[in-house]
Amino acid sequence: MNDALPEFSPETCARLRDAFRAARYDADGVVDLLGAQAHAALGRGEPEPARRASRDADALGVLIRLFLLGDTEPVDAVRSALSPLPLEDALATGIVRRVEGEETEGLRAGFDIRPHGDEHGSWWVVSDLDPEQAGRPASPDHVLGVGHASLSLVRATSRRPAESVLDLGTGNGVQALHASRYARRITATDTSPRALRLAAATFALNELDVELLRGEWFAPVARRRFDRIVCNPPFVVGPPRVDYVYRDSGLAGDDASALLVRQLPAFLTEGGTGHLLASWLHLRGEDWEDRVHRWLPPGTDAWFVQRDVADPSLYVGTWLRDTGIDPRSAEGRAKAAAWLDWFAENDVEGIGFGFVTLRRTETTAPTVVCEDLRHAFDDPLGEEAAAWLDRVDWLRAHESDLLDVVYRVPDNVVLERIEEPGEEGWATTVRRLHRTDGPGWQHELDELTTALLAGCRGVLPMSDLLELLAASREEAPESLRTAARPLIAELVRHGMLEESR
Structure with a gap:
């Protein structure tokens, strides 16, 4: 220490x-x-x-x-x-x-004191020297600098104006710095006295007024609510121990992520949102989507975006090196053996990692979506998360008349075709709807759906398009309407179909 x-x-x-x-x-x-x-x-x-x-x-x-x-x-x-x-x-x-x-x-x-900026200006962030600069392994109370995880959470957080923001587990304070662009009041907490001292230095250097509180999880803000909560938690999964406070929670497996997802919505104002990084276990015989779905409390809209799934051996080696421990050393071999034994004993086949967006809502039927997003994309996910929640609201308001709406395919959506040569010339084998901005969503389409979306040009309501399609293809209208509802909802959620105004 x-x-x-x-x-x-x-x-x-x-x-x-x-x-x-x-x-x-x-x-x-x-x-x-x-x-x-x-x-x-x-x-x-x-x-x-x-x-x-x-x-x-x-x-x-x-x-x-x-x-x-x-x-x-x-x-x-x-x-x-x-x-x-x-x-x-x-x-x-x-x-x-x-x-x-x-x-x-x-x-x-x-100390590591370095500039960190966005499109509006620059700050200075104070943290501990990384192990390579310091010439020794990280200490247990090491305060991490601005790393890839911190930056990915910055990009995954909505920047829409908010009255109050909580930065839970502030570390060096970088999430609070970005929150200062859109929030009137910021509260930052951490369990580590050292982190709070360095975060205080970060805020003082940048002339920011941030309320700093010490304590575990949500204890420092009991009975308070915030318009937005951001959290880059100690999400590393494994045995219940704390070697480094910035990454280890002391809880077994993915219990830290589960705790956050269960408790965070209670500290949001109505309609308030939470943005956090999280990890979840992929266990033998269990779907990860079912696992994270069980974490959610009632009255919570949730979007789980899985960005990566790591093999246990790769996972352990990565995190050993992160703290300056050589996996080939005696210490590294001992830690790796204990970690991998725990994974094997608990049937862990992989470790998922990604972003979670939560929103407190009064509805009795909240929307919960889990999806993979492992391909590379450039646009910040934060604006997409905010827009995703807007589209969820729109779908909720149009649940009863979803097929009566006049739709259009946005200009940022294109249709890709893959064709192979056959006996009668080129034959389409793949039809893929592709959004060219944001996360770059893709949807494989069949011939009927392709024809249906071709008619979504802001002229006829979906119900009329389905009737015309049924008549031209000799399909039963009711079966097309039944099949169209979930498809329309999914395309709307992904911003690939919108109401024509």
């Missing part, structure tokens, strides 16, 4: 912020100096191009090498780059530390 809790005073944060601003140590300034290629290389874990690009860049170059590359920098250069923050204060706080055992006296970063 880290020896002492860091203490970033308001004065220290104000002076450090002034130093960063004077040097243009922000998201745009770093990219402008490094250039696109060196910046991309840095993101891939290849620091040398960035080191070369920052070599003659005065204060900004020093800060980049110090905080982003983990280099040792001369004392006088660091003193100048951090001004007006006195070097003595930076050393006392732990922002920088003296390097021992080297011929040339120098300083290294004591």
Whole structure:
């Protein structure tokens, strides 16, 4: 465990912020100096191009090498780059530390303090150094930086305006930073005192007023409700133990994800939404959809999106390396053996991972959808999640007259055909409806459905189109109407069919 809790005073944060601003140590300034290629290389874990690009860049170059590359920098250069923050204060706080055992006296970063931006501007995020920079495995109370999981949750969270937001398990505070773009009031909680100290430093550096509370799960906000809750929880599944607070919940298997899904809706206002990352077990003889469906409390609309399913052995190796443990070492072999034994004893065939969107609703028949979305896509899922809930509302309002609506196929939806040569020429073997934006939904169609959707041009109601199709294909109208209802609902939910206005 880290020896002492860091203490970033308001004065220290104000002076450090002034130093960063004077040097243009922000998201745009770093990219402008490094250039696109060196910046991309840095993101891939290849620091040398960035080191070369920052070599003659005065204060900004020093800060980049110090905080982003983990280099040792001369004392006088660091003193100048951090001004007006006195070097003595930076050393006392732990922002920088003296390097021992080297011929040339120098300083290294004591924390990972790096710019993080969006399309509206830039922040600074304070976290612990990763194991490679620190030169040792992560400590149990390690505070993770802005990783792929954090960024994926940012992209999967709706940015529609909200009065109040809860960032449950805030860690370094990055989710709360993004919430500041759309929320009037933000509350952030964590069970780790160290995480709360570093999150407080993040918020002070960025001049944000965030309520910080300590406690497990929802205990710090008992009897309160929020318009939106975001959570990047300790979702790693396995035996009930806590090696690292940022990833391990102390609950067995996927019980942490189950707890969140069960309890979160009770802390939402009516119509409020929750966005979280979650993991679920794929057990022998059990459908994962049935498993997560059982977690839900009544009165909750839910959208489970599975982004990946990991093999247990790959899963264990990945998470060992994440904390700086070599799976080939004695410690790594022992931890891997215990972890894999637990998976085998509990019939675990895979570990699913993805996004969960929840909404508190008064309806007695909430909508629950589980689906795979493992292909790559570029658009943020957060706007899609918000639109998905809008479409669920529309379907609920039109449940009784779904076939009386005049529909159109949106311009962002195309039909793909795959044809093979046959005795009578080319024959269509696959008809696939494809949405060209958002998550890129795809639906395989039969010939009848293809013909039906061809008529959805904003002129005739669906009931008339079904009658015409039945007459032209000599099909029973009632059977077509019965088959069309679930198909229409699914296409509407995926934004591939919409009411013509």
